[in-house]
Structures are given as C-alpha cells and as structure tokens.
Amino acid sequence: MTPYPPHTDDHAFVLFEVLRAPQTLAPLAAMAEHADPDLLRQVVDEAAKFVGEVISPLNRAGDETGARWHAGAVTMPAGFRDAYQAFWQAGWPSLACAVEDGGQGLPTVLEAVLYEMLSGANHGWTMAPGLLHGAYECIKHHGSPDLKARYLEKIATGEWLATMCLTEPQAGSDLGLVRTKAVPLPDGRFALNGTKIFISGGEHDLSDNIVHLVLARLPDAPPGPKGLSLFLVPKFYDGDGAAPPQAKPTDLGGSDVHAVTSVGASTRRSAVHCERIEEKMGLHGSPTCVMRFDDAAGWIVGEPGKGLNAMFVMMNAARLHVGLQGIGLLDAAWQKADAYAQERRQMRAPGSTSKTGQADAIERHPAMRRILDAQRAWIDAGRVIAYRTALELDVQKHHPDADRRAAAARWCSLVTPVLKLAWTEQAFHGGSACLQVLGGHGYVREWGIEQHVRDARVAMIYEGxxxxxxxxxxxxxxxxxxxxxxxxxxxxxxxxxxxxxxxxxxxxxxxxxxxxxxxxxxxxxxxxxxxxxxxxxxxxxxxxxxxxxxxxxxxxxxxxxxxxxxxxxxxxxxxxxxxxxxxxxxxxxxxxxxxxxx
Incomplete structure (x- = not known):
C-alpha cells in the first residue's frame, strides 16, 4: 500500500463550499487579511504537499523501528528528526500563533486541517508537535513576562517541543491524587520531585530542547485538585539548548542542574530523567515516557493552587486535536479500504451485469459498500463539525460582537468533547470495519491498515x-x-x-x-x-x-x-x-x- 495522500479537494469543499470559511473570517479584524480564498487554499495545498512527501513516507518505518531508549536517552526512528527540523523551519507549527510571538497569525482552521492530515499520514510522528499549540496558549495566558520572554517564541515556532506532565501511577483521571512536590528555592524557582508516567515525547532527539509543563504541589497546598500548581521545567536551561553527549552533576545545592562540558558554558541540563519508555499496542514512533523529576528546578506558571486552570487551556486545545486525530486516522483507513475494494475482484455482485463467470470488484457488493459509505459519512461530517469548531475559536477571540463571541464560546465548549469522544471511537471501530474490507490481507502488516487500528485505540484514552x-x-x-x-x-x-x-x-x-x-x-x-x-x-x-x-x-x-x-x-x-x-x-x-x- 502506498503512503497516505491527503485529498485537498475534499478539505476544500468542506472549508470553502459547505462552511464558507472566508465569509466567517472576514468580519474579524485580526483575520480579515487572511480571509482570501486563494491564500487559504494555497496553505492547504502546501500542507498536503509537505505531509504527503515528507511525513507520510516515514510512517511504516516509525511503526516497525519505533523509538529506542538507552541509558536515559531516546533515539527516534530514522528520518524523524530531519522531518521535524524541516517542519518547524518551514513555519508549520506557528500557523495560528500571534505574529508578535513569532507566529504567522493565520486562522486556526488551517492548523486544524494540517493536523488532521498529519494524523492520517503518521500519527506517531505527529504526537511530537501535537501539544505545541496548547503549550503556547498556556504560557501566553498564564506565564510571567520573564517566562514568555524565555520560552514563548521558541514554543510558538516549534523550535522547542513541549510536554504535558500530569499523570502519575496513582493519579490518572483523578488528578487530585497527584503527589509530585515543588519546594521553593532561594532564586525564585522551585525544586520538583516526583515521577510522571505516560508522558508523550518526554525525551527524544527531534528538537534541541524540551519544555515540560508539570502539575505539582507546594509544601502548604491543600489536598485534592485545588492544591495543584503548574510549573515549567525545561530539559536545558539558557544557552543554545544543544544536547550534550556527556553531562555531569555540579555542586549547585542538590544537583538540580547538570553542567554541560561539550557546549557553551551557560547551557545546563535539568535533573529530569527518562527512566524508560513504554512498550505499546501502537504509536511506536512516539516515545511514551516515565519521567523522574529529581530536584529539577522550574518556574511556576500562573498562580499557586491554580494549576488546573492553566493546564486546562492546554488540555482543551489538545482535545480538539485528538478529535482531528480520529478523523485523520479513519480517513487513512478508509482510503486503503476503498483502494483495495476497487481492485479486488470476488464473485458476482447482486444485480451484476458482468458476463457469466466474471467476478466484480468488491466495492460493488452491498456488504462492502455499506462499510465504505458509512465510514465515509463519519469522515465528511466530522470535518464539517471540526472545521466549524476551529472557525468558532477565532470568532470567540476576535469577533466585534459580544453575543457572537458568546455563541462561539458555547459551541466550542459543548462540541469539543463530542468530537473527542465520537470520532476517536469511530477511528477505532470504523478503522476495524475498514480492515474487514481487506479480509485476511487487512490483518497482515504489509497492507498497513492494521497499524491505523492499533494507533487509533489510544485516542479514546488520553487527554481525558x-x-x-x-x-x-x-x-x-x-x-x-x-x-x-x-x-x-x-x-x-x-x-x-x-x-x-x-x-x-x-x-x-x-x-x-x-x-x-x-x-x-x-x-x-x-x-x-x-x-x-x-x-x-x-x-x-x-x-x-x-x-x-x-x-x-x-x-x-x-x-x-x-x-x-x-x-x-x-x-x-x-x-x-x-x-x-x-x-x-x-x-x-x-x-x-x-x-x-x-
């Protein structure tokens, strides 16, 4: 099977004909100059080209080779780092970020289209930049001026990647059980101690730095979710962020940082350790890490005890992206099933006009047509709903009329969880139905569709x-x-x-x-x-x-x-x-x- 190719005519029909996106964006002063249909279509076409030519071909190798852990370091599959460096340098992570933060200020819906394509093409690779926009919004709205000066542009452009460190062995959906501690340091930072699990991209070699956003408790914090604060802990402090081949502890009070001997003297590594990566059902190209914070120094994000408020900004952005993952993965599975159904000939279809003894393509058999049409219905409707949600996010931010902004906020609040649940379920169950079209070939790895089913399953679990x-x-x-x-x-x-x-x-x-x-x-x-x-x-x-x-x-x-x-x-x-x-x-x-x- 060939790598997943985005079909831009389908995206464009929903975006420009069904939703009439330019007309929605035109009244928004911040978006008016970007409401030109030709510009929007050009971005969609270029995104499809990049995804199809650079990211999609890495999917199979990423699944078969996977991320590799050794002595605390994670090596990504061949080609992943080069693809990521090309991705952020081409400006793709910064599409919807503000111009003053290093972004391009383009409509959020273009970012939605991009990440749907990326998810269908290579879900494992896409996990790495998938949290960037949420981290950007979190730091932008809750970070101190100093944190913004240090980290906002690096996150907006994607030069540095980010993680969301919430889950602990005893604290999954119930974040009130988080035990990681944060103790104030004399210099205004905090020393974090604890272990986080299921951290996507907690360690890798894709970018020159990783910014961890970590839920933890201050010494006097009350129990439960109201006692949680949010902290930013980078993999590297200051300097140019280049990863050293060797690092050794310093004598800086509890060894909260490590001196780097192979790069600039100002670059220091934090005491954040990747203890292992999980062996998973799918997403082999994305390292799911167990991270230990061992007196790792970081800065508080937002107010003490308001960590969940700051983190939910990141989680809400992630939930829309997870809904888009469901659409993209289902589309990838459907494309493989549809292509196979057109070529595979078995028996005569009911009502066939073929000559006696001549088999028909299985796409003509009602049982297969039912599967293909039903899953296509989910994909197309999902795009209308998801792209509308992305448009409403910009309306909520920028529309001059308060009532219209309130209606947009209501849409996003109610529809985002629907997208997350319904389309991640459909990616798994509908992807399995698409596998059925290929029969035994679908169960065999070389045809590629079984990977989509394995990769899709986790989307029903993470981000809530x-x-x-x-x-x-x-x-x-x-x-x-x-x-x-x-x-x-x-x-x-x-x-x-x-x-x-x-x-x-x-x-x-x-x-x-x-x-x-x-x-x-x-x-x-x-x-x-x-x-x-x-x-x-x-x-x-x-x-x-x-x-x-x-x-x-x-x-x-x-x-x-x-x-x-x-x-x-x-x-x-x-x-x-x-x-x-x-x-x-x-x-x-x-x-x-x-x-x-x-």
Missing part, C-alpha cells in the same frame, strides 16, 4: 478518557444551567437549515432531543428523590445522541451545497441516513430506559 468527556459534558456543561446552553446550540443549528427533506428531518430530531432534555432528563436528574448517579449512567448515551444530531446537521448542510449531488458525496450521504442515523433512535431509547431505572 472518553467516559470523562461524556460526564464532563452532561454534568458540568449541560445540567447546571438547566440546559440553556444546549438549547441555544440546538436552536442555532436549526436556524442554519434549509427546507429540504433532510433538513426537516434534522430539525424535527433537534426539537425532539431538546424537548426530551428539558421535559424528561432535567426533571429526572434534578429531583430530590432522583438517584444521585443517574446522570452519570446517562452521560455516554446523551453525548452519542448529540453527536448524531451534529452529523445530521452537517449532512443537511452538505446536501444544501452546490456540487454535493456528485456521486462522491451522494454515496456518503446515503450511507449516513441508512447506516448511521438509525443509532439516534437507539440512543433515545437507551436514555428513556435509563430514566426508568431506579
């Missing part, structure tokens, strides 16, 4: 498990305000529909769902006699139902777009209404059943 996403959406974002934000979202979706049969079907479903939440779900979850855990039982079905409604809205929008009557779009649209949409009735029935249980 999918169960956490559903609980967070229903219990923290929908129920507390009496579903007012949800109702505003649903009414906004209805207002964008035309009067086609598909749109009318979607409108009725949106109204039905809104009435159910207000008249059945809210009273049953908020009544004094209601079981305290009822909403927790219902959260997953609630989110899945909302995901299907968003897909119905997306497909109604696609169907109303000139050019959507082409066979390319019509097959996927039929696949949605026939093979995906019926799940909505099942989820509504499960919600009703959940309300009936004591």
């Amino acid at each position: 498990t999918n169960e956490i996403q559903a609980i967070d959406l229903l219990l923290r974002k929908v129920l507390p305000d009496g579903a007012a934000a949800q109702q505003a979202l649903l009414h906004g979706l209805m207002a964008e529909l035309d009067h086609s049969p598909q749109a009318e079907r979607t409108r009725q479903a949106l109204e039905r769902f809104g009435n159910f939440v207000q008249n059945r779900l809210l009273p049953q979850t908020q009544a004094e006699q209601a079981p305290a855990d009822r909403a927790h039982w219902l959260a997953d079905d609630y989110l899945r139902a909302l995901a299907l409604l968003l897909m119905a809205w997306a497909w109604s929008r696609i169907a109303a777009t000139p050019g959507a009557d082409a066979a390319r779009w019509r097959g996927a649209e039929n696949g949605f209404w026939r093979w995906v949409w019926p799940e909505f009735e099942m989820r509504m029935a499960m919600l009703e059943a959940g309300l009936a249980c004591d």
Whole structure:
C-alpha cells in the first residue's frame, strides 16, 4: 500500500463550499487579511504537499523501528528528526500563533486541517508537535513576562517541543491524587520531585530542547485538585539548548542542574530523567515516557493552587486535536479500504451485469459498500463539525460582537468533547470495519491498515478518557444551567437549515432531543428523590445522541451545497441516513430506559 495522500479537494469543499470559511473570517479584524480564498487554499495545498512527501513516507518505518531508549536517552526512528527540523523551519507549527510571538497569525482552521492530515499520514510522528499549540496558549495566558520572554517564541515556532506532565501511577483521571512536590528555592524557582508516567515525547532527539509543563504541589497546598500548581521545567536551561553527549552533576545545592562540558558554558541540563519508555499496542514512533523529576528546578506558571486552570487551556486545545486525530486516522483507513475494494475482484455482485463467470470488484457488493459509505459519512461530517469548531475559536477571540463571541464560546465548549469522544471511537471501530474490507490481507502488516487500528485505540484514552468527556459534558456543561446552553446550540443549528427533506428531518430530531432534555432528563436528574448517579449512567448515551444530531446537521448542510449531488458525496450521504442515523433512535431509547431505572 502506498503512503497516505491527503485529498485537498475534499478539505476544500468542506472549508470553502459547505462552511464558507472566508465569509466567517472576514468580519474579524485580526483575520480579515487572511480571509482570501486563494491564500487559504494555497496553505492547504502546501500542507498536503509537505505531509504527503515528507511525513507520510516515514510512517511504516516509525511503526516497525519505533523509538529506542538507552541509558536515559531516546533515539527516534530514522528520518524523524530531519522531518521535524524541516517542519518547524518551514513555519508549520506557528500557523495560528500571534505574529508578535513569532507566529504567522493565520486562522486556526488551517492548523486544524494540517493536523488532521498529519494524523492520517503518521500519527506517531505527529504526537511530537501535537501539544505545541496548547503549550503556547498556556504560557501566553498564564506565564510571567520573564517566562514568555524565555520560552514563548521558541514554543510558538516549534523550535522547542513541549510536554504535558500530569499523570502519575496513582493519579490518572483523578488528578487530585497527584503527589509530585515543588519546594521553593532561594532564586525564585522551585525544586520538583516526583515521577510522571505516560508522558508523550518526554525525551527524544527531534528538537534541541524540551519544555515540560508539570502539575505539582507546594509544601502548604491543600489536598485534592485545588492544591495543584503548574510549573515549567525545561530539559536545558539558557544557552543554545544543544544536547550534550556527556553531562555531569555540579555542586549547585542538590544537583538540580547538570553542567554541560561539550557546549557553551551557560547551557545546563535539568535533573529530569527518562527512566524508560513504554512498550505499546501502537504509536511506536512516539516515545511514551516515565519521567523522574529529581530536584529539577522550574518556574511556576500562573498562580499557586491554580494549576488546573492553566493546564486546562492546554488540555482543551489538545482535545480538539485528538478529535482531528480520529478523523485523520479513519480517513487513512478508509482510503486503503476503498483502494483495495476497487481492485479486488470476488464473485458476482447482486444485480451484476458482468458476463457469466466474471467476478466484480468488491466495492460493488452491498456488504462492502455499506462499510465504505458509512465510514465515509463519519469522515465528511466530522470535518464539517471540526472545521466549524476551529472557525468558532477565532470568532470567540476576535469577533466585534459580544453575543457572537458568546455563541462561539458555547459551541466550542459543548462540541469539543463530542468530537473527542465520537470520532476517536469511530477511528477505532470504523478503522476495524475498514480492515474487514481487506479480509485476511487487512490483518497482515504489509497492507498497513492494521497499524491505523492499533494507533487509533489510544485516542479514546488520553487527554481525558472518553467516559470523562461524556460526564464532563452532561454534568458540568449541560445540567447546571438547566440546559440553556444546549438549547441555544440546538436552536442555532436549526436556524442554519434549509427546507429540504433532510433538513426537516434534522430539525424535527433537534426539537425532539431538546424537548426530551428539558421535559424528561432535567426533571429526572434534578429531583430530590432522583438517584444521585443517574446522570452519570446517562452521560455516554446523551453525548452519542448529540453527536448524531451534529452529523445530521452537517449532512443537511452538505446536501444544501452546490456540487454535493456528485456521486462522491451522494454515496456518503446515503450511507449516513441508512447506516448511521438509525443509532439516534437507539440512543433515545437507551436514555428513556435509563430514566426508568431506579
């Protein structure tokens, strides 16, 4: 199988025809000069070229060779460092970062398109720059002027990579159990001690420095999440960041840094140690590290005890990227399945006009067509929803009208967890369905599709498990305000529909769902006699139902777009209404059943 090629016509159709991105960006003063369709299309085309020619060909070697650990150092697969150096020097990490920070100030949606392509092409490699924008936003909004001066531009440009160090052996989803300690030092820094696990890119040779953002506790911090603060600990302090071949401890009080003898005298290495990397089901090209902080000196980011506030800026950005990973991985699996189905000939398809004894391409067999059309429906709708979310992020920041900014913030708050859960699940289960198209060949490594299934599985776990996403959406974002934000979202979706049969079907479903939440779900979850855990039982079905409604809205929008009557779009649209949409009735029935249980 050939490496994954991004198909820019599909991206462009969603971006320019369905969503009319230039019209959304034009009213934003910060984006007006970038709203030119020719400019946006040029960036998309160049991104596809870079991804297809530089990143995609490294995917198989990255999976088979993997990252290698030896004596605390991690060596990345051949070609990975050169590709990353070319990536940041070409300006790709800085697309959506502010110009004053070394960025290009381009729309966030271009970054979304880029990272979807990267994920489909080489998920393991893409893990390295995947946290950059979140780290940039975190430091920009919560870092001190000194930290910004030292690190913001390096992160914005991607010259230095970043990590997010949250998880510990006893603290996964419950971050209130974090034990890593931070003790004040005389120079205003803090000495961090503790062990973090599952740290993507905690050690590697891709960039000349790594900036760790670490949750830890101050000595007088209260227990639980309110006692957590955020700290920045670099791999190297000052200097040019070049990695030394040898380092030795100094006598600087507890050896919180190491002197470097092979580079400039001002460059010192921190006491952050990679103890090992995990052997994983997938993502072999991304080192998942166990990191030990041994009196590692760092700076506080934001206010003491407000570490989660600062970290959530990074996590929210990461969750949108994880949703895009799901779309990209599913697209990569679908492309392989579709190509195989066109070439593989087996038996005569029902209703075939082929000559007696002549086999048909399996794409003509209903069983295979059903798989291909259903997964294509998920990919196309996911792009509409994800790209719309990226556009709303810029509207939220830059629109002159306060009400429009509030509506954009509401969209991002409610839709981001839906993208993260529904499309990462579909990347795994839909990718497995695509593997089925190849039969036994799909199970064999040389065809490449089994890697997508293995790589996709972790996206349902990291950046907040999918169960956490559903609980967070229903219990923290929908129920507390009496579903007012949800109702505003649903009414906004209805207002964008035309009067086609598909749109009318979607409108009725949106109204039905809104009435159910207000008249059945809210009273049953908020009544004094209601079981305290009822909403927790219902959260997953609630989110899945909302995901299907968003897909119905997306497909109604696609169907109303000139050019959507082409066979390319019509097959996927039929696949949605026939093979995906019926799940909505099942989820509504499960919600009703959940309300009936004591």
